[in-house]
Amino acid sequence: MKPAGEELPTGFVGRSPRIAQIRSLLNKIGPGRMPVLIQGESGTGKEVAARSLYNASPVGAFVPIDCGAVVGPLMESELFGHTRNAFTGAGEAKRGLLELANGGTAFFDEIGDLPGELQVKLLRVLQEKEFRPVGSLQRMKVDVRIIAATHRNLEKEVKAGRFREDLYHRLNVIRVTLPPLRDRREDIPLLIERFLQNSGKRYILTHELSQALNDYDWPGNIRELKNCLDRMMAFNSGPLLHFADLPTAVVNHVRGTREPEMAMAASAGGEFPAPVSPIMPLHLVERVAIKRALDHLKWDRTEVAIRLGIGRTTLYRKIKEYELAQD
Numbered sequence: 001m002k003p004a005g006e007e008l009p010t011g012f013v014g015r016s017p018r019i020a021q022i023r024s025l026l027n028k029i030g031p032g033r034m035p036v037l038i039q040g041e042s043g044t045g046k047e048v049a050a051r052s053l054y055n056a057s058p059v060g061a062f063v064p065i066d067c068g069a070v071v072g073p074l075m076e077s078e079l080f081g082h083t084r085n086a087f088t089g090a091g092e093a094k095r096g097l098l099e100l101a102n103g104g105t106a107f108f109d110e111i112g113d114l115p116g117e118l119q120v121k122l123l124r125v126l127q128e129k130e131f132r133p134v135g136s137l138q139r140m141k142v143d144v145r146i147i148a149a150t151h152r153n154l155e156k157e158v159k160a161g162r163f164r165e166d167l168y169h170r171l172n173v174i175r176v177t178l179p180p181l182r183d184r185r186e187d188i189p190l191l192i193e194r195f196l197q198n199s200g201k202r203y204i205l206t207h208e209l210s211q212a213l214n215d216y217d218w219p220g221n222i223r224e225l226k227n228c229l230d231r232m233m234a235f236n237s238g239p240l241l242h243f244a245d246l247p248t249a250v251v252n253h254v255r256g257t258r259e260p261e262m263a264m265a266a267s268a269g270g271e272f273p274a275p276v277s278p279i280m281p282l283h284l285v286e287r288v289a290i291k292r293a294l295d296h297l298k299w300d301r302t303e304v305a306i307r308l309g310i311g312r313t314t315l316y317r318k319i320k321e322y323e324l325a326q327d
Ligand SMILES: Nc1ncnc2c1ncn2[C@@H]1O[C@H](COP(=O)(O)OP(=O)(O)OP(=O)(O)O)[C@@H](O)[C@H]1O
Pocket: 011, 012, 013, 014, 040, 041, 042, 043, 044, 045, 046, 047, 048, 049, 151, 191, 194, 222, 223, 226
């Protein structure tokens, strides 16, 4: 038996009870051919879950189909293929994505964005296991496992008349709901560790930074956490990553949640991010001192450099290093 928290070969990281439950569900239903509907906010790992499901028992190909991207008249032929000269500019016959997925899995990403006319055609694939390439008179048999994902609430979409109810019921045979990251905070350190490891370099987080990352709500979920770390690593050759390296959204959040301490800092004429401990890292002091001077002197860099007692070049370097910008 695998210890809790150990990932699948596909990289489905997480040790929270909800993720452990989902992981075992994915392993259990992986070998079947039933349709699976994956729901979850943006960035919660719907595609990662779909691939894990497929990898639990990989047969045939895994073909991702981005329902939001295939728009316009070419969409139908993308999906179902077309015969030679089926329409102006069609040229040679082309196999569609569904045919490529034959014997395997088609992953309909953002299924909520699939236009009405294609919803009907997909329903037919699910019901009758066949489709007709554009320009062809003959129907083609397919055996495809359908995994669909959406960040939308499909019940609401059905009620609003934007999504076909019959298709919804066909897709919603087994449902996997991925929880937002803020509801499974115990996975945050694990994910951070994974993303830092993936960089191939050695990074260490300061205590404040690690606390801020664990406290933040991550509205963009795992994708936002990954982007945040990627960004910090891109600007920093390491090994130490600081609170000051955080994107503004996270910093503002931390400031907001530590208001009393902030008020104290403000009344002292400061604008320091609320200190987590009485120790204020020097780089943070420096960052705030420079930002304050810049704002106070309306970003007159020459004057700021003189008043701070540093060279202009140093000032420019530090503005870049601390990613300071005019508000
Ligand atoms: N459990 C996980 N373990 C490790 N990395 C993950 C996990 N879940 C998601 N990720 C990473 O987070 C990012 C977002 O994942 P994914 O694209 O699967 O999310 P999504 O729900 O499809 O997001 P969107 O709605 O933005 O398309 C990817 O970089 C992915 O590698």
